[in-house]
Amino acid sequence: MKRNVLIGSGFIALIAALAIGQTVVEKRAEAQAKNTVQAPRFEVDPMWPKPLPNHWLYGNVIGVGVDSRDHIFIIHRGEGNLNPKEIYHTANPPAADCCDVAPPVLEFDAEGNLVKAWGGPAKNGEKYDWPGSNHGITPDSKGNLWIGGNGPDDGHILVFTRDGKFVKQFGFPYASAGSNDMWAFNKVAKISLDEQANEAYVADGYGNHRVAVIDMDSGKIKRYWGAYANKPDDTNLGRYNPQAPPAQQFRNPVHCAVPSNDGLVYVCDRPNDRIQVFSKDGKFQKEVFVEKNTLGDGAVWDIAFSKDPQQTYFYLADGANEKIHIFDRKSMTELTSFGDGGRYPGAFYAVHSIATDSKGNIYTTETYEGKRLQKFVYKGLGPVTKKDQGVVWPTKTSTH
C-alpha cells in the first residue's frame, strides 16, 4: 500500500514536471516566434517533372506560367541553342537515337506528367508570325496563353488556346519604331495580366525601354512609361555601373511587369539590378536594388507573388547570382534566399522565370546550359535561420 502511494505520488510529480516543462517549451517557442522572422520554406522535388518521351530536350527555357487548373506551361527556344552533340537525332541521317528537340510549348500537370506539346510557325493557312525567339508564357483564366518574343524582328504578342490553336496577334514583326511607338513592341520579354481591368502589362522589353499596358481584347496600347515614370527613351546608356547615380531609364531587357492584387505593378529592370514599383496608372512609387554590384545580365530576372490574398511575399529569380530571393512585399526587404549555382536538383544555371501554383509551390526555369524546369514544394512558413539557404533538398534523403 505504501509502495503504491509512493509510486502514485512519483507519477503525479512526473506529470507535473512534464507539464511545467511543456509550458516552458511553449513559452520559449512563442518568444522565439516573436523575435524571429518568418518566411515561406521550400524543398525541391528532385524527380519532377517526369522524363519526357521521344528523347526530347528543351533549349533555353525562357518562360513559365501556371493556369487555374494548376497545370504548368513552359516555353523554350528549341534547336537554336542546343548543341549538335545533344541532338544527334536531328542530323541527316540521324547520328544517334538521342536526342530530339521538344516542341516549344509544353504543358504539365501538377504531378509532372506531360499533357501536351505544341507550337511553331503557322501552317494549314493559319495567319500568325511565330516569334523568331519566343519568350515568356502567361496563361489567362479563359485557357489562353500569352507569348512574347525577343528575336531580332519580334515586335508582337501572340495569344493561343492552351491546346495550341491561334487566337490573335498584337503588333507585328519587323517593327522597331522605338519606345514611344503606339502600334507595336520591340522584343517582348513577358506579358502579365490584370483580367479584372481587362489589361495586359507588357515588359517591353529587349528592344524598347518601357512598360506598355494594352487592352486584352484589342491589343491597343492604353498607356506606357519608363523608369521613374519618365517618358521612355532609347538612348544607349552604356554599361551599368553600380557606383553611378541610378539610371533614369530602364536598361534592356525590361524583363517583367507584374501587377499585384492591391493595385501596384512590379517591374524587373534586370541589368539595373532593381525592382521599380508603380501604381497601375503608371505613377512611380518606390524602387529597391537587389545585389546591386551584379554586372553582366543583372540580378532582377522575374517575380512571382506568394499565393495568399495579401501577396505577403514575392519571389525573385536571380539568374546571375543563381538563387531565388524571398522578399516581404510591403517593406520590400529581403528575408532569405535559396538556391546556388550548379546542375543538380535545386541548383540553378541562369534561373530565368518563376511562377507559383494555387498551393504555393514554385516553378522555375533555366536558360543558358541550365535548360530545366524545376518544382519547389511549399512547406509552410518557418523561422528564417539563414540569409542564404543554399540548395533546398528534401529533408528525407530518399524520396522514391
Add this chain to the structure above:
Amino acid sequence: MNLLNLLNLLNLLNLLNLLNLPVVYSVPMRRIFLLSALVSGAVTVGFAQTAALKVEPLWPKPFPVAKHWILGSVTGVTVDAQDHIWVVHRGVDSLQNNEKGPTLEPWASQCCFSAPQILEFDPAGTLVASWDVGANKGYDWPHDPSGIAVDKAGNVYVGGGLAPSALPAGRGRGPAPEGAAAAAPARGARGGDAPAAGRGDAAAAQGRGRGAAPAPPPPPATAVLKFDKTGKFVSAISGVERPLAVAVDDAANELYVGDDGHGRIAVFDTATGAQKREWKANGDAFKTIACVKVGKDGMVYVCDRGNNRIQVFSKDGKFQKEAKVAADTKGDGSVWDLAWSPDRKTLYVADGHNKKVWTLDAASLQTTGSIGQGGRYPGEFYGVSAVAVDSKGNLYTGETYEGKRVQKFVKR
C-alpha cells in the same frame, strides 16, 4: 539486324515485362527499338533504371553555399579501396563566362567558382577532400586533365590531353579582390540570353564563353602526374603524349597509360616511373584511347572510343579479343569508359555519344541493355564520359561537355 537478334530482343522485352520493370515510353518504343537495333542490336531499358540500379538524385551533397562551387566538365571518376569516389574535372577553363561571374575581371556576380579539380567523396556523398591543384604549383597541371586512378597506398594518378593553357596568369582562377566590383565600371560578360542563334553559334557557345577570340590550343600534355594521398605532388611520369587514360595494377606495382598521342598502351613502374613495356592496337590503330582498365581476370581492357570497340590484351600485350559496342556510332564514338560489377558478370560501358551506359555480358562482351537517356535531370546524361563501381555494386558516372555532374546509381 538479323532474325536471331530480333528474337533475342523480343525475348528480352518479354522478360522485362514479366519482371514488371520500368519499360518507359510506350509510344516511341518502336522507334527506339528500331534505332537501337540498327545501331547496336540492343535494347533501351528506359529511364535511369534497370532491374538492379536506381539513380540517387540527391548525391553528392551540395558544396557549402558560401563557396559557390560548381563542377567543370568531368573527365575522370574512380573508386578507391575504401569505396571513396575520386573525381577529376576540367575546372574554370571549362566553365562559361555566364556561370563564373566571380572569377571574371571585373567581378560580375556571386556565382560560381570552379570546385577544386580533384575531389574525394565518401559513399554518402560527403566531400572528404578537395585538392587545390592547378597552375604554378611546381608541376605542369594539364589544361584538360583526363582520367584518374588511385593505387592501394592512396597515391593518385591523373592523365591529361593538353599541356597547361596559355591563359594570362590569374584570369578566371581565383576570387576577386575585395572591392573589385565597386572599382569596376565595365560590365562583365554579356551572357547568352540573346535571341536564339543558329546552330553554328550554339556550337561556338559550348566553348569558353562567347565573344572571346579563340586562343590557339596548347601543346599536348606529356606526362601523367602522381600525387600522394594528401595531395602532395610526387612525380611526373613522362614519355607520353596526350595520356588520356590511366589505371593501376596494384599486384605488380604497374601503371597503365593510354598514350593516345603515340597510339599505344604504355606500362610503367609506379615507383620509379620507368617504362616497362608497350603495345599498339590489334588491327586498325586506336582512335582516341579513352580508357585502359586492368580486370580481375588478369586482362587489360582498352576503350577504343572512335572505333566503337573494346580490345582485350594480356598484361604482356598479347591481343585476346575485341567487341564492338553500338557499332555504327559516328561522331565521338561509343566506348568512353568501362567498369565491372562486383560479381564480374556485368561490364558497364559509358557512351557519351549515345548518352547512356551500356550493360554488357562481361564474358561474351555482348550488349545486354542500357541505363539512362539524354537530358539534364537525375539519371539522364549529357556527355557521360566516366563510369566506376564500388564494392557494393553502386555505379558512379561523370559527365563532360555541359553535363558537368557526378551521379550515383544505387544497387538494389
